[in-house]
Amino acid sequence: MTNQDQKSILSIENLDVDYRVDRQNVAALRDIELSISKGARVGLVGESGCGKSTLLKTIMGVLPGNAEIRTGKVALNGSDLLSMDTEERRKTRWADISMITQSALNALNPVHKIGAQIVEAIQAHSNQTTIQARAHAAKLFEMVGVPPGRLDDYPHQFSGGMRQRAVIAMALALQPEVILADEPTTALDVIVQDQIFERLFELQDQQGFALVLVTHDLALVVESCETMVVMYAGVIVEMGPTHQIARSPQHPYSAGLRYAIPDPTADREPISIPGSPPDLSVGTKGCRFAERCPLAIEKCVEQSPELKSTNNEGHKVRCHRSAEMPDHLEQFQHQAFWRNNAS
Amino acid sequence: MLRSLSKFFAIIWQSPSGRVSLVICGICVGIAVFGPLLAPYGPTERIYDDAGKLVRLSPPTLDHWLGTTLLGRDVMSQMLWGARPALIIGVLTALGTVIIGVNIGLLAGYLGGHVDNFLMRLTDIFLGLPFLPFIIVLLSLTGQNIWTIIFAMMIVMWRSTARIVRAEVLSLRERQFIAAAKTTGASDFDIIYKEIAPNIMPFALVGVTFALAWAIITEASIGFLGFGDPNVVSWGTIIYDAYASQMMYRAPWWVVPPGIAIMILVTSVYFIGRAYEEVVNPRIKQAG
């Protein structure tokens, strides 16, 4: 075991998840290897449909009925979540890993008071009386910057930003070691987004939970996370220290995401990756990015690449041609290169 | 219009319960059309045996598959004759109901303001109207024949369709294609009937099926209470005759068949409506 593994709090090994859709199996996640260290801030990026949500649902244990975990382990502090019985599993939820959901409006039950929904989470895991739990909820509200007097409001009485803060307060309720944040601010305007992230990161520094920030917004990850993971079509294509991937991406897809961000200092137009995510039906071979990749060769179509370590510590990439990437970085910044070479 | 109808049937045919229901409804329509030709006796024909005696309350026999009534009528023949009025009344009422309901819903939803207020208040009043009692009072005053029955049912049944359609129009009104039609200077009439109405068709069709189910049951109830058209034998009036004769408990063969016929027909109408609604309103399908 390396040094990094020892202080890892959440580790995922060899995880494969399928969905059954219209009597066909769809490979939603393949070969996921991921380790989150205590207190780390990890950005998980990828287009919608890349398996981010499935990964989160697997970790939280709320996969829909048509999903099947084929192989793999999701270990929290060394104990495998997937082999726990229902009641054990229920106890670990929220207490150890909690989640800030994408749409706070839909995630809060419209007919219950927000305070009561936080109290519910607390009471599901402790013997606190309602009065104690409410006092705790009031503290949480203060922490996220909502007046505690509004605990008795209903979700529809809150503004979008306040709802999102309430959901963050709920995620903090049991002082979990890991918080998963799934596109936590998509529905909000930019200024509110900034305020909320600022507060969230402050809280992380105070409380020391690990934060997995799931987003399609690479710029945000580059700005705020020390580690990043890039997913494409159900697999991790690249992971490692953010500054390294941002400076010199080793996977063509990461490069595409990287240069899709407008850069005010450089004199270039942001690019966009042509094409759309592939068919995920079970049984397809080759690299999943091959059909959109300007560097694809015969081998890429024939053989799936493995996730290999690069020369840099902690940096892994899944690409047959990653070694040649530094030579092509300049080309990747131009839209024409993408369009002309995509097969 | 025709295209929506063929799409309607295509959608229903896709679900197994819809398919079975369509076949059952088809059979019922067949009986309504050809039943009188197939019936061995007239609906009110009295049957005498060889000795010239009236065949009263005969249990089912080979001659009379469903037995006979107190007045010596063949229940099987009455059943075959009775499908036609049940279906004619049902279908006409359902169509009329939906036509009124859709138009009121369209006008209220599109015009808004005072018109909407007035029409919705009117709908509320009709929603508070006791359904059967009102129909009975009305029929007792207007006289009882097929047309007054259809009319009486129509004027109380449009209310639910109107509400559903109005809600739908309110959301359609904000869509772009309506705004586009407005900027090209289309008249309100054109917008309502050429732009909005086609989008309402699915709701109207669901409305027709549910109204049909209700109309068939209501027609039977009216018949049972003794307010049916006295000159027409329908499934409802067969039950009424059995009930009024006080002999129903001695002659189950007389009461059971018409009830079962109504039950099977209406059940399949409901399933047709539901099969269609599941596709039109995908929220239910998604979850199921």
Add this chain to the structure above:
Amino acid sequence: MRQFLIKRTWHALLTLFVMSTVMFFMFRLLPGDPTATVISPALYPKAQEALKAQFGLDKPLFEQYLIYLRNLVLLDFGISFHTLRPVAGEIGNRLINTLVLILPSMIVAYAIGAFVGAMVAWKRGSKLEGALVLIATALQSTPVFWLGMLAILFFSIRLDLFPVGHIVSPGMFPEANLQMYLSLDFLHHLALPFMVNVAYQFCFPFLLMRSTMLSTIGEDYIELARMKGVPEKRILYHHAMRNSMLPLATTLPMILGWAVAGSVVIETVFSWPGLGLLMVEAVGRSDYPVVQAAFLLIAVLTVAGTLFADVLYGILDPRITYQ
């Protein structure tokens, strides 16, 4: 909330006013005017006089209408053509009889229907679910009077478990009083119509609750509750069922309306001396003061039900705004 109540009450009163007006003019203007038959010399002179005095038939139509309204407000429904006694005195018991039959069976049917519908949806895809949906749809498609007749045929005639009809055994209780409603004899008579009504009224809440639950189960807040580690039972009752009750409350006024109006048929089958049966009998006898009174009382019940359901909805859904 108070404003909302005032507004809804005002609407309810308006509805009743319009209905009584429609009733008045229907009887006066439609071709089959029953007063014409009543005023014929063949009838009791006493009734004729009473009628003429009460309705002032010699007066202009509008003035008659005003008198009619005044009498309604004073709960004076006139004198029955049939019994020659004031309608108001007879109709009170009938109202109670209808209520004791309809209300409890509605409550029971709603409770069972909603609960069973929620349960089968929660464990979706079971054989029981399919069977119950079919049975409920079939029951809903069955004329309730026919269901009642079958019940009598089977339980009363074949098995001899219940009386064939009526509210108590003949001669047991000459006066309808509290003692009567508490007697075993009354319950014995109530049982069969009660069960038939429950079976019939069960279908709608069952089917609606099931389909609402199926879509509620897919909501994000159910998933969040699960992620929060909330026990499954609590998710079922506190989130899924609680939220799925909203459409049930929205449709309650309609259903109450059907149930009250449907009392006409169920009371007829079971010879249950309620408002519905009274109305049917009175229509048959052209006893139109009674018809009018019975109809208006049934309408009051329906409208009161609607009002109740509105308020209930306001309590269940905090998102509703009272403007």
